[in-house]
Amino acid sequence: MSHATFESDDGVLSQDQIGSPLMDKGKSGGSADGGSVLKKGPWTSAEDAILVDYVKKHGEGNWNAVQKFSGLSRCGKSCRLRWANHLRPNLKKGAFSAEEERLIVELHAKMGNKWARMAAHLPGRTDNEIKNYWNTRIKRRQRAGLPLYPSELCVQALQDGQQGQTFCRMTNGNKGHHDILQSGGYEIPDVVFDSLKVNHGVLPYVPEISDISATSLLMKGLASSQYGGLVPPTMPRHKRLRQSASFYPGYAGIFKDAFPSMHQFEDDSREKLSRSIVHPFQMDHDPDKNPLSFGVVQGSHSFSNGNSSTSEPSYEALKLELPSLQYSETDLGSWDTSSSPPTLLESVDNFILSPARTGKADSECLSPRNSGLLDALVYESKTMSSAKNNSPEKSSNSSALTPGDISSSTLDICKSEWEEYGDPISPLGHSASSVFNSCTPMSTSGSSLDEQPHPDTLTAFNMPEPLNQFQSPDSKHEIPARCDVMRPDALLASDWFGLGSGSLKDQSAISDSMVSLLGDDLCNDYKQSIGTCTSDQGWRLNSCAWNNMPSACQMPELP
DNA sequence: AATATGCGCAACCGCGCAAAT
């Protein structure tokens, strides 16, 4: 197509776009070459022809030269995009095939929002296409109350892959790796670690799952901008701040400024926490050596093999790809701590989603938009009625909870916390109830606590399985794999960290730490909402707190 | 039939990275 032809078309198009917001913006529409205004908006066939012609002659690349040499009044970026998404040869058009869809789901489970990389595995498909497809899928399945990831995805991965090394690596035994994949109910795919190794079978691109921080994932998910952001506008500022700080491991400075007590924690409580939490695991509680020694944060995956001693904290693990949590890349940057591993404080901060946080954040965790790999949702939906059958009365009894109670109470807390914030509508526009009713991946389906969780059952507050193993290597007294590692109350309330009711000293240490972490005011709130540490009974949860505590955080009666 | 709403897609924007200067 000749330049003249294009100019002719352009003139018409310019008229078409007089009212175009894009044109109105004119941000990048300034003169680029000789004062000509770069056109925006839809491409015409004439423009396409020019671009194709140019590429045929000059090849791809140097897109900024397109305008110069072809007379196309488009910026280089626009040209590249147009070429890549519409004009380049071998592009597939039309709806995705079932196989493609399956692959996308799998890839997304692996890579998160790495559209370009996903596109590399889908010949003829563009990253934009995949992205749009995924976003559409999110909405669609969200509406339908379905999980983003089908349950067979993991099953297949298990079947096809090298067990324990690929997709569902953490789904060893009867414990759901999905716990971590979906930690917090977010669509937390396995994490891609480019720096490690790639491809172990299931997919053309299936990196070995390395350590993954459920908390980090959650944080990033919570920090997602794409999905409306984490912190609801109604959230008190300090809560937001705390959350935000938690979401950004690199926040330290800001966070500390806002919460001087954090300094105190770093100074005083680090040791306490290391001693009280890390040490029981016989982990290196030197935060410098083991900056992620906060259990989950540190390569829960490493625990999955039940051999913690062989699992060196992998800082590389922190170079995780963005999972589908939809957090911003920049957020991830803060996790790219290969050069500067997070301090214990930073790790701890991930836990310091104070009670103030739990309401929204936890609820957010359950947001269906983040329900990737939420097979649990399916499972839950199937058993929701069963869970609901658990009487509220049972839930209101603080300590004699049955597994079913836990299940129902899980739902209760989520709802109540939503309501507590007086924001009945989630950022997605879903009522809290609807969110939880349709997507809460927390139900134990009324099953016995002794009953092994469904492999696909991932809960927002599930304790990453490896930790569970860690906590109870013999699995004889396996405590339900439900502990919100994000919540200090989880740490305090559960025996999950081996603190139990008998480790009052450690609990007190944690309590002290919590004071430092949260500050007195918040800590008081925390104590009020969660409970108190008594000398004779250890942590005594307020019944309300207990009832409202996600089942993940509720400590079952020890045998 | 008119209007409102929702949905899917194409395109744009901002940011970050890497190479070139």
Add this chain to the structure above:
DNA sequence: GATTTGCGCGGTTGCGCATAT
């Protein structure tokens, strides 16, 4: 070493169409 340039990526926006009211 600092700046510029080119490019790619991910997120967001806005338009057009379909459906619901």
